[in-house]
C-alpha cells in the first residue's frame with residue numbers, strides 16, 4: 001500500500017498551498033451554496049466562448065442535488081450561462097435503460113440539463129448500453145482529450161471514500177473502464193431502487209481515479225456523519241487505494257467542501273487548521289479566489305486570442321469578429337488560430353562577414369589571393 005503523506009501535524013501534508021483547501025460549512029445547504037457559487041465564479045471568470053468552452057466534470061448522487069438546484073436558480077437569474085460549457089459525467093450503470101428513472105442520464109436531465117441553456121451536443125454521459133463497453137470507455141477518454149481536458153471536476157464520495165465508481169482497491173492510475181460494483185456500493189445505492197438489492201445493477205462504467213486527477217481542478221462535496229470516516233481517511237490518512245479519494249492529496253488544485261457532520265472523525269486540530277487558513281485567506285481577500293495558476297493561464301489565453309483577433313482584423317479579407325461567441329469568421333467560415341508564417345533565411349545571412357585575411361581579396365563574392373603570381377596555376381609535381 002503506497003504511503004506518500006506526511007502526518008498533518010507536521011505541516012499539513014494535504015494542503016500545502018491555499019489552493020488545496022478544506023472548507024467547512026454548517027450544513028449541507030450552506031456547503032452546497034459554497035460549491036455552486038464557486039462553480040459560477042469559475043465559469044464566469046473563464047468567460048467561455050464557442051471556440052474556448054469551459055469543460056466541466058459532473059457527478060450524480062444526493063450530494064450534488066442542492067448544488068444543481070442553485071446552479072439552475074442562478075441560470076434563471078441570468079448569473080450564469082452554460083451555452084459554452086461542455087460536460088462529462090463521472091459514471092453510469094451498465095444495462096439500465098437510459099430512460100430508467102434511476103439511470104444517471106435521467107438524473108442529470110431532471111436535476112440540471114433540462115433547466116439550463118446547455119447545448120445537448122455538449123453533454124457527455126457514458127452509455128451503459130453500448131454494444132462494446134470497452135470501446136465506449138476508450139472513446140470517452142478520447143472525447144475528454146479532444147475537448148482539451150477537464151477544467152473543473154465536481155465530485156461526491158461514497159461512505160467508503162470512493163469517487164465516481166472507483167471503489168476500495170481501484171488503481172489510483174485507473175482510467176475510464178467497466179467496473180463491477182462492490183457489495184457496499186450496491187447496498188448504499190439500493191435506497192434509490194426501493195431498497196431492493198436485487199434491482200441495483202451490478203456493473204457500471206466509470207471514469208478512473210487518474211481521469212479525475214487529470215482535471216485542472218477537483219472540487220468534492222461531502223456531507224453527513226456517515227461520510228465522516230471516509231473524510232478522515234482521505235485527509236488525515238496516507239494516499240491509499242483503499243480510500244480512493246485520498247489520491248486527491250496528490251492534486252495541485254483540490255477543494256473539499258464539507259458540512260460540520262462530515263468532520264466528526266477529524267482531529268480538532270485539523271478542523272481548526274483549515275478554518276484558520278480560510279479565515280486568514282479571507283482577511284487577505286482570497287475568498288472564493290480562482291487558483292492563481294489557473295487565473296494566470298486563462299489571462300494568457302485571453303491575451304493570445306485578443307492578439308490573434310487584432311492580427312486577423314488588421315489583415316482585412318472580410319475578417320470580422322463574430323459578436324455572438326467572440327470566435328473569428330472569415331467570409332462566413334469559422335477560423336482556427338493561425339500560426340504566423342515562418343520566413344526561412346540562410347544561416348549565413350545572420351553572420352556578419354569575417355575580416356578578409358591579409359594577402360587575399362574578395363572577387364565576385366569569393367576569396368582569392370591578392371597578387372598576380374598567386375593567381376597563376378599551381379604547377380603539378
Ligand SMILES: N[C@@H]1[C@@H](O)[C@H](O)[C@@H](COP(=O)(O)O)O[C@@H]1O
Nearest residue numbers: 059061062063156157158164165
Ligand atoms: N457513483 C456515485 C458516486 O459518484 C457518488 O459520489 C456516490 C455517493 O452518492 P451520494 O451523494 O448519494 O451519497 O454514489 C455513487 O456511488
